[in-house]
Structures are given as C-alpha cells and as structure tokens.
Amino acid sequence: MHPPASAHRPFAARSLDWLRENLFSTPANALITLLTLALLLWAGSSFVSWAVLHAVWGRADVATCNALFGQGACWAVIADKWRHMLFGIYPQGEQWRSALAVVIFCAIIVLSAMRAFWHVWRLLALWLSGSLLCAWLLAGGFALTPVPTALWGGLPITLMLAVFGTLFAFPLGILLALGRRSALPIVRAASIVYIELVRGVPLITVLFMASIMFALFLPEGVSFDKLLRAQVAIVLFNAAYIAEIVRAGLQALPRGQYEAADALGLGYWQTQLLVILPQALKITIPAQVNSFIDNFKDTSLVIIVSIFDFLYAVRQAVISDLDWRHYFVEGYLFAMAVYWLFCYAMSHYSQWLEKHLSRDHRL
Amino acid sequence: MDPTAAHVIPPNAEEIIRIEGLNKWFGDFQVLRNISLSVRRGERIVICGPSGSGKSTLIRCLNRLETHQSGTVIVDGIKLNDSLKNIEAIRNDIGMVFQHFNLFPHLTVLENCTLAPIWVRKQPRATAEATAMKFLERVRITDQAHKYPGQLSGGQQQRVAIARALCMAPRIMLFDEPTSALDPEMVKEVLETMVSLARDGMTMLCVTHEMGFARAVADRVIFMDEGEIVEQAPPEIFFSQARSERTRQFLDQILDH
Amino acid sequence: MWSSERFRNIVYQIALLSLVGALIGYAAYNLVHNLESRAIAIGFSYLGQEAGFDVSETLIDYEPTHSYARAFVVGLLNTLFVSAVAIVAASVLGLVVGIGRLSPNWLLRKLAGAYVESVRNVPLILQLLLWYGVLTELLPPVAEAIVLGSAFLSQRGISLPWPTPHAGWWAALLGLFLAVLFAFLWARAVRRRRERAGRAPAVLWPSLAAGVVLPLAGWAVFGAPSELSTPAMTGFGFEGGKTVSPEFIALFLGLSVYTAAFIAEIVRGGILSVSRGQSDAAEALGLSRGQRLRLVILPQALRVMIPPLTSQYLNLTKNSSLAVAIGYPDLVSISNTTLNQTGQAIEAITLMMAVYLAVSLAISGLMNWYNHRVRLVER
Numbered sequence: 001m002h003p004p005a006s007a008h009r010p011f012a013a014r015s016l017d018w019l020r021e022n023l024f025s026t027p028a029n030a031l032i033t034l035l036t037l038a039l040l041l042w043a044g045s046s047f048v049s050w051a052v053l054h055a056v057w058g059r060a061d062v063a064t065c066n067a068l069f070g071q072g073a074c075w076a077v078i079a080d081k082w083r084h085m086l087f088g089i090y091p092q093g094e095q096w097r098s099a100l101a102v103v104i105f106c107a108i109i110v111l112s113a114m115r116a117f118w119h120v121w122r123l124l125a126l127w128l129s130g131s132l133l134c135a136w137l138l139a140g141g142f143a144l145t146p147v148p149t150a151l152w153g154g155l156p157i158t159l160m161l162a163v164f165g166t167l168f169a170f171p172l173g174i175l176l177a178l179g180r181r182s183a184l185p186i187v188r189a190a191s192i193v194y195i196e197l198v199r200g201v202p203l204i205t206v207l208f209m210a211s212i213m214f215a216l217f218l219p220e221g222v223s224f225d226k227l228l229r230a231q232v233a234i235v236l237f238n239a240a241y242i243a244e245i246v247r248a249g250l251q252a253l254p255r256g257q258y259e260a261a262d263a264l265g266l267g268y269w270q271t272q273l274l275v276i277l278p279q280a281l282k283i284t285i286p287a288q289v290n291s292f293i294d295n296f297k298d299t300s301l302v303i304i305v306s307i308f309d310f311l312y313a314v315r316q317a318v319i320s321d322l323d324w325r326h327y328f329v330e331g332y333l334f335a336m337a338v339y340w341l342f343c344y345a346m347s348h349y350s351q352w353l354e355k356h357l358s359r360d361h362r363l
Numbered sequence: 364m365d366p367t368a369a370h371v372i373p374p375n376a377e378e379i380i381r382i383e384g385l386n387k388w389f390g391d392f393q394v395l396r397n398i399s400l401s402v403r404r405g406e407r408i409v410i411c412g413p414s415g416s417g418k419s420t421l422i423r424c425l426n427r428l429e430t431h432q433s434g435t436v437i438v439d440g441i442k443l444n445d446s447l448k449n450i451e452a453i454r455n456d457i458g459m460v461f462q463h464f465n466l467f468p469h470l471t472v473l474e475n476c477t478l479a480p481i482w483v484r485k486q487p488r489a490t491a492e493a494t495a496m497k498f499l500e501r502v503r504i505t506d507q508a509h510k511y512p513g514q515l516s517g518g519q520q521q522r523v524a525i526a527r528a529l530c531m532a533p534r535i536m537l538f539d540e541p542t543s544a545l546d547p548e549m550v551k552e553v554l555e556t557m558v559s560l561a562r563d564g565m566t567m568l569c570v571t572h573e574m575g576f577a578r579a580v581a582d583r584v585i586f587m588d589e590g591e592i593v594e595q596a597p598p599e600i601f602f603s604q605a606r607s608e609r610t611r612q613f614l615d616q617i618l619d620h
Numbered sequence: 621m622w623s624s625e626r627f628r629n630i631v632y633q634i635a636l637l638s639l640v641g642a643l644i645g646y647a648a649y650n651l652v653h654n655l656e657s658r659a660i661a662i663g664f665s666y667l668g669q670e671a672g673f674d675v676s677e678t679l680i681d682y683e684p685t686h687s688y689a690r691a692f693v694v695g696l697l698n699t700l701f702v703s704a705v706a707i708v709a710a711s712v713l714g715l716v717v718g719i720g721r722l723s724p725n726w727l728l729r730k731l732a733g734a735y736v737e738s739v740r741n742v743p744l745i746l747q748l749l750l751w752y753g754v755l756t757e758l759l760p761p762v763a764e765a766i767v768l769g770s771a772f773l774s775q776r777g778i779s780l781p782w783p784t785p786h787a788g789w790w791a792a793l794l795g796l797f798l799a800v801l802f803a804f805l806w807a808r809a810v811r812r813r814r815e816r817a818g819r820a821p822a823v824l825w826p827s828l829a830a831g832v833v834l835p836l837a838g839w840a841v842f843g844a845p846s847e848l849s850t851p852a853m854t855g856f857g858f859e860g861g862k863t864v865s866p867e868f869i870a871l872f873l874g875l876s877v878y879t880a881a882f883i884a885e886i887v888r889g890g891i892l893s894v895s896r897g898q899s900d901a902a903e904a905l906g907l908s909r910g911q912r913l914r915l916v917i918l919p920q921a922l923r924v925m926i927p928p929l930t931s932q933y934l935n936l937t938k939n940s941s942l943a944v945a946i947g948y949p950d951l952v953s954i955s956n957t958t959l960n961q962t963g964q965a966i967e968a969i970t971l972m973m974a975v976y977l978a979v980s981l982a983i984s985g986l987m988n989w990y991n992h993r994v995r996l997v998e999r
Contacts, residue, residue, distance in 0.1 A: 022726035029725050036727050186633040190640070200980035201973045202938035204952055209973075212965045216654045217647040293741075300743040304945055311746060329757070332750045336742050343741035428900055454906040465901035468996050469919050478915060479905035481814070488815035513998030524901075531905060 051333075062323040069326065077318060077327040078334050084317035085334065088153015088308045094145065098156045101134040105159035113349055118285075120278065127167050134160065149227045153308030155338070157227070161299040161309065165234040166242075166292055172235070173242030178272060180247055191243070198240035203301050206233045211305045230307045238295055245287045249280030286357065289350040293343050300339075311335055370561075370582060376403040379535060379566055380425065385434035387420060394420050395431070396590040404534070407567045409577040409598075412587035413613060418570045421587070422537045425568070426457045439534060458528030462540040464520040466512040466527070472499070473508045476527045484531070491530070498526040502556050518549025522556055529560075536560065538569040572617060578602065586610045651966070660963045664971075667692070673957055675949045677865055688958055695954030696975060702871055702950065703937045709876040710936060714883025721888045732884065739881040745942050747878055752870035752946040759866060762856055770850045772858065777869065779851035782862035786845035788838070795838030796831065803827035867948035871940070879936045886932065890925035891917065923994055930987035934980055941976075951975060 024030040054072030056065050058079055065074035078085070087098045108130040117123055138156060140146035179191030198206065210233030214224055253276060261271040281288075300311045308316075318324055318331040380402035387395040394417045402408060410418045423429040425436065427443060427450045436443040438453045467475050476495035480486045486494075499505045502522040512520055521541060528536060538557065542550040554576050561567055561580045571577070577584050577598055584601040586594045586609075594601070594610045602618075605611050655662060667689040674684050679697045682690060720732035739747070756775060760766060765774035772779040783789050807823050814820035839845075851861030894917050902912040943950035951972060959968035 022724070025724060032723075032725050033727050036725075036731060040731070184629050184633050186637060190636065196981075197973075197977060200977040202941040202952070202976060204941045204944065205969060205973050205976065208952075208956070209969050212959070213969060216651050216965065219650050220654060220657065297741075297743040300745050301942070303745065304942075311743070315749070326757075328753050329750070332746060332753065335746055336750070339743055339746065340738065340741045344737065347737075347741060426904055428903060451906060454904065457904070459901075459904040461897055461901060463895075463897050465895075465897040467898065467901070467916055467920075469923070469994075479907060481818070482911050482915065483906040483908075485818040487818040490818070511997040513996055527905070 065324075065327065073330050073333075074327045075330060077324050077330050081317040081321070081324070081331075084154075085314045085331065086154045086310075087156070088313040088316075089151050090153060091147060091151065094140075094147060097137045097140075097144065097147075098154065101137045101156045102159060104130050104134050104137070105156070105163050108163060109346070118282070120281075127163070131164060131167060134163075149225055152227065154313040155310045157308060158296075158299050158310040161231060161234055161302065161307075162292070162296045164231055165238050165295055165299070168235045169238035169242050172239035174246055174277065176239060176243035177246035177250060180243065181250060195240045195243050198237060199244070203234075203237055203298055204304060206237050207301060207305045209233065210236075226305075227307060230302050230305060234295075234299065234302075237298075238291075241291055241294075242288070245284050245291055246280060248287070249284035250276065252283055253279055286350055286354045289346060289353065293346045293350070296342060296346070297339070310338070370407070370580075372403055372405050372582060376405055378402070379404045379406075379439055380568075381435075381437045383435045385421075385424065385431050385436060387417075387424065387429065387431045394590050395424070398434070398590075398592055400585075400592065402535075402566065402568065404566055405564050406582045407561050407580050408569065408583050408585060409581040410568065410570045410585045410587060411572060411574075411577070411613070411617075412593075415589075416587040417590040418587045419539050422459075422539060422568055422570060425535075425537060426454050426459060428459075455531070456533055457535045457537060458531055458533035459537045460521070460524050460528055460539065460541050462543050464512070464517070464524045464544075466520055466524055468512050471509050471511055472504070472515070472523050475512070475523060476530045479527075479531055495526070495530050498529045499523070501529070501559075502526045516549060517545045518552045521545065521549075521553045525553075525556055525560070535566045535568070538567065538571065540570050540572070542571065542573060574602070574618060586613060588613070658963065662966070664967055666962050666964050666967070669962075671958070673961065675954065676947075677868065677949060688962070691954050691958065692951070692971070695949060695951040698949055699937075699940050699943075699951040700979075702868065702875070702943070702948070703940045706872055706875040706879065706940070707933055707936055709872070710879035710883055710932075713876060713880035715887055717880060717884035718887025718891070721884060722891060736881045736884050739878055740885075744874065744878050744939055745945055748870060748874040748942055748946055751874045752866065755866045755870050762853060762858075765853065770848075771861075772851055772853070774858075775866065776857055777863050777865040777867075779858045779861050779863040781848040781850045782860075783845065784847050784849050786843065786847070788840075788842040788845040791838030791842040792835040793838075795835035799827070799830040799834040802830045802834070806830075865948070867943070867946055870946055871943050871948045875936055875939060878939075879932055882932050882935075883929065886925050886928045887921075889928075890921035893924045894920045923991075923996065926987060926991050926994075930984060934983055937979055937983070938976060 023033040051073045056074050056076045060076035087095045090098050176191045179187045182188050210229045261275045303312045314331045314335040318328045382400040385398040424431050439456050441452050477491035480491040594607045671688045671691045678694045682694050717732045720728050759775045762774045765772040770781045810820045849860040851858040902916045941952040944953040955968045955972045959965045
C-alpha cells in the first residue's frame with residue numbers, strides 16, 4: 001500500500017489508486033471483477049441492443065414493430081396506449097380529473113414526508129381532505145359530470161387503494177394494538193384472533209372473501225360496489241399489519257410514561273390519546289413507511305379479482321388489442337418502471353428517515 | 364494502590380519490541396507520524412494523550428489489527444509485514460484487552476477462555492479448561508465460570524477478558540483503555556488485577572488515563588499528541604519535570620479532574 | 621356502581637361481545653337465507669363428490685373422477701412443494717447476494733445492491749407475469765421444440781428423461797438419507813475426539829464422500845437400474861419422462877428471485893450487527909478468518925437473522941398463492957375452481973384460509989421455539 005503524498009494528487013493517479021484498491025486488490029478480487037464485467041457486458045449489451053438501439057421509439061404503426069419483433073423493443077405500444085394504461089376506460093374528456101387525482105394523491109404522500117405535517121391533526125386533515133377531493137374528482141357530482149365506478153381505472157385506482165387503504169386502516173389498527181395490550185380478556189382475545197388470522201393468510205384469500213363472500217352476508221338485493229369490496233378487504237388486511245407496528249411502538253415506551261400519566265390523574269383514553277400514542281406513532285414512523293410501500297405494491301393483487309387498477313389497465317391495454325398483443329413485455333416493463341419509481345423514492349426516503357431519526361433525539 | 368517495590372529491569376533484558384519510523388494514514392489523514400520506540404522484556408509502558416492522538420492505533424498496529432504503511436515493526440524477533448505466517452506468530456505472543464471487553468456473548472466465561480487454545484493451539488478440552496480455571500482463579504472469578512458474559516458486571520467482564528488473553532500464554536499484553544468503559548467502583552478491581560500481572564513480570568503496554576496506575580507500576584510513561592511521541596520518561600520525572608509544554612498542559616487537564 | 625372500574629370493564633366487554641354477536645347473527649341469518657334461495661347446501665359434504673376437472677400438474681395420482689377432497693390435497697401438495705423448493709433457492713441466492721453486498725470488490729457490491737433495489741421495489745405479481753410471459757413467448761410450440769439430447773424445451777416446459785420406478789432408485793434415496801445421518805454422527809465423533817486430544821480429523825470431506833458413495837452403493841446393490849423413460853412427442857404434448865411446466869418454472873424463479881432480495885438484506889444486516897470488537901478480539905486471539913466467521917460472527921449473526929428470516933419464509937409461502945395469476949394449480953387455484961363449480965364459496969374459502977393459517981402458525985411456532993433456545997443469556 002502506498003501512502004498518499006498529499007490530497008491533491010492528479011485525478012488520473014487517484015483514479016488508478018481507487019481502481020487498484022476496490023477492484024484489483026488481490027488476484028481473487030481481480031478475477032471476480034473481470035468475470036463480473038464479462039457477464040455484465042454480455043447480458044447488458046443484448047438488453048441494450050433490444051431495448052434501446054434497435055427499438056421503435058415514439059409513435060409508429062404495428063407493421064414497423066412487427067418487422068422488428070424479437071430484435072427491437074416496441075415502445076410505440078406505449079406511445080399508442082398510454083392513456084389506456086394510465087387511466088383505463090375513464091371517459092377521455094374527463095381524464096384530466098383522473099390526472100389531477102393522481103397529482104393530489106402524490107401530493108398527500110409527499111407532504112406527509114415533511115416534518116411540518118408530523119402532527120396528528122395536521123396529518124389527519126391532509127389525508128382526509130386530499131382523499132375527499134380525489135373521491136369527488138373521480139366520482140363527479142356537484143359541479144362535475146358523474147362517472148360510475150365501473151369506468152374508473154388505472155393509476156388513480158392504484159393510488160386510491162393504497163391511500164384509502166392506509167387512511168382507514170390506521171384507526172382500526174390502533175384500536176387493535178390497544179386491544180391486544182388491554183387488560184380485558186375478551187378484548188385482548190378478540191384482537192389477537194383478528195391480528196393472527198389476518199396476518200396468517202395471503203391477501204388473495206382476503207380479496208376472495210370480500211368479493212365472493214360479502215355478498216352472501218348481506219340481505220338479498222343489497223349489492224356492494226366491486227371496487228368498494230376490494231377497498232374494504234385491503235383496509236381490513238392492512239389494519240392487522242399496522243396493529244403490529246403500533247404494538248411494537250407501544251412496547252418500546254418506558255413504563256414511566258404510563259406511571260407519570262397515572263400520577264397526574266389522566267384516564268385510560270386520555271393517557272392513550274395525549275401521551276402514549278403520539279410517542280408510539282413517532283417511534284414507528286420508519287416501519288410505517290415501509291408498511292405503506294408494501295401496501296402500495298400489494299394493491300396490484302386486485303387484478304386477480306378483476307379490479308381495474310394500474311396493472312390491470314396496462315395488461316388490458318396491450319392484450320385486448322389483437323394487433324398489439326405480442327408487446328406485453330414492453331407494457332410490463334413500463335408498469336415496472338412506474339411502480340419502481342414510486343417504491344424506490346419511498347424506500348430511499350425511509351432509509352434517510354431511519355438515519356436521521358436515530359441521530360435526532362428531539363423529534 | 365500500594366506502591367510496588369522499585370522495579371528494576373535487568374540490564375541485559377532483551378529488546379522485545381522495536382518500532383522504527385512507523386507511519387500510518389487513514390485515507391489522507393496521517394494518524395501516526397514517524398514513531399520510534401523500543402521496549403525491553405518485562406518493561407511496563409503507559410501511553411497517554413488526548414483523544415485522537417493515535418495511541419490506540421499504535422498498539423493496534425502491533426498485532427496487525429491495523430496495518431501500517433511505512434516503517435518497521437519487529438516483535439520478539441519477528442518482522443511484522445503482510446506475511447500471514449509472521450502475523451500468526453506475532454499474535455501468538457501478544458494478548459490484548461479491549462475497552463469494551465469484547466467477550467463472546469454466546470459462550471460461557473469458561474468457553475470464552477478455552478476457545479482459542481482449543482482451535483488455534485489444538486489443545487484437548489481438558490487441558491484448555493485446566494489452564495482456563497488457573498487464570499480465572501488468578502483474576503479471582505472462578506465462581507462465574509459457567510455464567511454468560513451478559514450476566515456479569517462490567518468489572519467482572521473485563522477481568523474475564525484479561526484471563527482470556529492470558530490463556531494463550533502471551534509474552535506481551537496490550538491494554539487499550541481497559542477501564543474507560545467501567546463504572547468508577549469497578550475500576551479498582553481491574554487495576555488491581557493489572558498491577559498483580561505487572562508484578563509477575565509481564566511486559567505490558569497500556570493505553571490509559573489512570574495516572575495513579577502509571578505512577579505505581581510504569582517503568583516509562585509516553586505522551587502522544589497528534590500522532591507523535593512527544594515525551595517519554597520514568598514516572599517520577601514525567602509527572603514532576605515534564606519538559607514539553609504540551610505535556611504539561613495535558614497533565615494539568617487530567618490531574619485536575 | 622358506574623364509578624367502579626371493574627363494573628365498567630365488565631360492561632364494556634359484554635357490550636363488545638353483544639355487538640360482535642349481533643353482527644355475526646345478522647350475517648349468518650342473511651347467509652342462510654341467500655344460500656337457501658340459491659339452493660346451495662351448507663357443509664363440507666361436497667368434498668366427497670366427484671371433481672370433474674383435470675389438474676395440469678400433480679405430485680400424486682389424480683383423475684377428474686377423484687373427489688374434490690383429493691383435488692384439494694393435490695393443490696396443497698403443489699403449494700407446499702413449490703414453497704419448499706423456492707425457500708431453499710431463495711436462501712442460497714439471498715446468502716450469496718447478501719455477502720456480495722459486503723464484498724471488498726466495488727463492482728460486486730454495486731451489482732448486488734442494484735439487484736436488491738430493483739427487485740424489492742416492484743410488485744411480485746408483476747414480476748411473475750413478466751417471467752411467465754417471457755417464458756411462453758420464448759419457448760417454441762411443441763412441434764418445433766428445441767431438442768437437447770433426449771430432453772425437449774417447448775411451450776409445455778422442460779421435458780426430461782426420468783428414471784422408471786425401481787427398487788434401485790429408492791435404495792439410492794435411502795443411501796442419501798443414511799449419508800446425512802452418517803454426517804451428523806461423524807461430526808459428533810470428531811467433536812468428541814477434538815475435545816479429548818486436541819487434534820481431530822476433518823468433517824467435510826468424509827461427509828461429502830459418504831454423500832456420494834452410499835447412494836451409489838444402494839443403487840448398485842439393488843440392481844443398478846438405468847432404464848429411463850424418455851419423453852416422446854405426441855401431438856400436443858409429451859408422453860413419458862418428466863415435464864417441468866413453464867408455470868412452475870415461472871413461479872419458482874419469480875418467488876426465489878423476489879424473496880432472495882429481502883433475504884440478502886437480512887443477511888447483510890445480521891453480519892453488520894456483530895460489532896467490530898468481536899472480530900477484533902477473535903483476531904487478536906489468533907483465530908483464522910474461517911474460524912472467526914464460524915465460531916464468533918455467524919453464531920451471533922444468525923440469532924439476529926432468524927426472526928426476520930422466518931417472516932420472509934412465511935411471506936414466500938403466502939405469496940405462492942399468486943400462482944393463480946399464471947395458472948399454476950396451487951391450493952388457491954384449485955379452491956377457486958372448486959367454488960366456481962360447486963358454489964360452496966364459504967366452505968372453500970374457509971378451508972383455504974384455515975390451511976394457510978395452520979402453516980403460518982406451524983412455521984412461526986417452530987421458529988419461536990428455536991429462537992428461544994438460542995437466545996443470548998442476560999441478567
């Protein structure tokens with residue numbers, strides 16, 4: 001190893017040093033580097049050649065794409081069908097409402113990340129008002145032409161399922177967490193049964209249960225909107241996971257907090273609302289963010305019960321069109337890119353949060 | 364702490380550690396500057412200095428927990444370089460005690476002490492355990508032999524750490540701030556153990572702030588600052604007639620508690 | 621009386637019970653009424669009826685004339701099989717990638733990191749659809765199957781020659797089992813020897829040797845069968861041999877690759893959780909790199925890794941239910957077909973949920989027991 005004579009060596013020399021240390025420090029290391037590079041070049045070049053070099057970009061007709069099938073990606077399918085993929089069968093003239101709803105949902109998520117909103121009432125106001133606004137935009141009524149839920153689809157649905165799915169699951173989750181720690185045996189038993197039952201089964205079974213069984217539990221003639229059924233299923237599912245996260249937060253609080261509240265004469269609900277929950281929820285923020293990311297990814301499962309979310313829209317857009325149906329790979333890659341963007345941004349934020357929250361003792 | 368009888372190192376005691384022109388960088392930051400040091404067998408050396416002066420790094424270089432970029436280090440006649448054989452041989456001769464004990468939490472006290480003799484020296488378990496019990500008795504902790512480190516106090520853990528190092532029969536013991544992480548009431552038991560070790564003739568290099576220990580036991584006190592050895596002298600001279608201004612400033616700060 | 625806390629607690633609980641009871645009662649009333657008007661019976665007797673549908677891949681014998689119960693078992697076995705195989709593959713891949721993320725080689729580190737970040741942030745169902753879509757697009761129809769020796773690659777999947785059932789193969793399997801047993805006993809004997817005498821023979825090579833020799837011996841002794849059933853093209857499929865369907869391959873690859881990304885993070889977290897001081901102390905004592913890893917770092921890392929690893933294994937098992945999206949006949953898929961045919965939605969869904977619940981509780985119970993057994997003892 002050579003000591004650096006000074007920090008201001010020429011760039012070329014420092015780069016060589018870096019290469020030597022990180023890639024070629026031992027013979028084994030050098031071998032790994034070379035093998036990995038070879039693999040990357042081989043796989044990467046074929047992919048780049050398909051996806052970029054020989055691909056059809058921008059608008060083009062099917063014939064052009066068919067001619068290059070297998071050699072070049074047909075991104076024209078996205079240029080042709082992007083409306084379909086993003087908004088489903090929502091009436092074209094009203095799609096600006098869908099787009100606006102997407103923007104507002106994203107705004108809710110982004111604003112929640114800012115410290116200025118980390119107070120219960122502000123967060124609640126943000127989520128409730130944003131959700132109501134989006135619901136009105138999508139459904140219509142009052143100043144906007146009504147659009148039936150059967151026509152809703154695409155990205156706004158995915159976001160709606162995720163945002164509503166968390167908003168309504170939260171209070172239920174908190175109740176379940178408190179119930180699980182309650183001294184009352186029946187309350188505790190009921191909470192445990194609910195949480196363990198829901199956490200032990202796949203989301204698909206809960207979706208099936210909602211879409212097939214709910215109708216049977218209601219009096220004849222009363223029917224439930226399909227989208228609403230899926231939404232309820234997602235809320236019930238998320239509540240159990242949120243409950244476990246909140247429970248971890250409650251357990252992390254020192255007993256002294258409860259004792260101090262008791263000593264001050266606060267009752268059970270006052271203690272929970274004013275002292276315990278605010279702290280417990282703050283402690284678990286990174287875990288909640290991760291849970292939201294999982295929740296966001298899970299909304300894609302509704303494709304199995306034929307709910308028109310973003311994934312369903314992408315698939316429909318490509319497969320239902322006889323001409324373009326071979327280009328589903330490009331469609332899926334587009335969907336992957338969108339999901340990845342959302343999830344990566346959120347997970348990056350979550351990692352940043354964890355680092356900052358552990359350093360920052362005063363929240 | 365009882366002052367020991369005046370400790371005299373036999374004049375023909377061999378040189379057991381020789382460091383010449385040692386330099387070490389962490390990236391662009393030079394943490395050791397041109398260190399030269401000679402230690403004879405049986406000598407007890409205390410190294411002190413402000414934090415960041417490089418004292419821990421210096422002793423960690425001796426058993427290759429840190430690597431040096433230039434200069435020579437010779438331990439017990441073996442040159443310290445990249446050769447694995449040399450490193451192994453040197454580590455055989457050196458025992459180390461850490462500030463945070465670093466006992467293995469998944470093993471009992473006894474197993475902590477017998478791990479290396481069994482796996483490195485290939486000793487039968489019975490022999491290793493006998494040696495371990497001997498040293499556990501030396502540090503006066505035999506009744507905890509079958510407990511786990513998590514069940515012991517800090518002072519007890521550090522004494523076990525000392526026994527663990529001794530089980531490998533080292534000729535040199537390195538102590539890296541052994542009492543800094545202890546509650547005040549436990550510092551005494553560990554220092555007493557170290558003093559008795561010194562009395563038995565062990566060569567010791569000790570990084571510490573405990574000046575009472577230095578006065579009682581050290582043959583030489585070394586003051587390091589900003590990676591250099593600023594001053595070294597026997598304790599009587601070091602504490603009362605320090606030559607360098609930096610040394611005097613440092614002594615002012617720590618002796619004034 | 622109202623001010624007595626105990627009295628209030630009892631009142632609350634009775635109120636909760638009544639509320640839940642009322643809800644259940646109302647739902648049950650509607651349920652019975654609705655089912656009656658559709659002339660659907662309540663109860664599990666439908667399980668004895670003839671199923672009437674075929675299942676594309678089964679681990680046990682199954683004909684459409686078999687009962688719904690047997691079809692259910694077929695689905696259950698398929699789920700368990702694909703989950704078990706995917707758990708093993710995901711663990712191995714996750715371990716490799718996790719260690720790769722800690723490699724001193726920059727390229728390897730970044731590559732492993734890119735893999736984890738790209739796979740973790742895309743929904744599993746989308747990855748499954750992509751795997752399956754690509755496989756079906758790339759694989760040629762049966763008539764133009766790619767021939768590799770006596771194996772075929774086609775839209776039906778990979779068709780391999782497979783040994784015909786013979787005592788020799790069962791003996792080989794027995795030999796493998798005996799080899800594992802031998803490995804355990806040998807390791808124990810070696811450990812005793814080392815404790816007594818210090819030096820001891822190796823464990824790995826004799827065990828590997830046994831793993832090869834014993835099955836071979838069993839195979840040879842019982843007739844050394846070498847007859848293979850080779851696949852032969854017949855119209856739209858293959859007769860003979862063993863065919864691994866693209867549905868299974870897609871599900872296996874999708875589940876393994878997805879879960880491995882999470883396992884890689886768990887492995888990395890586990891190894892990082894062991895403080896530097898532990899490996900310093902082990903180094904200072906003279907332990908070699910391999911000994912440090914085996915005796916000091918991994919035992920501690922494993923304790924940290926087990927709870928999140930359990931939860932990933934559970935997730936994988938639950939995620940196998942996504943098979944219904946690509947047509948692999950797992951438990952959910954077969955239950956879905958059953959309830960569509962018989963209308964016995966409640967029973968089918970309840971049965972499905974009960975099975976998953978049982979598997980979840982079994983796996984977590986096992987892991988909790990193991991976790992408790994190896995926990996670090998503290999004051």
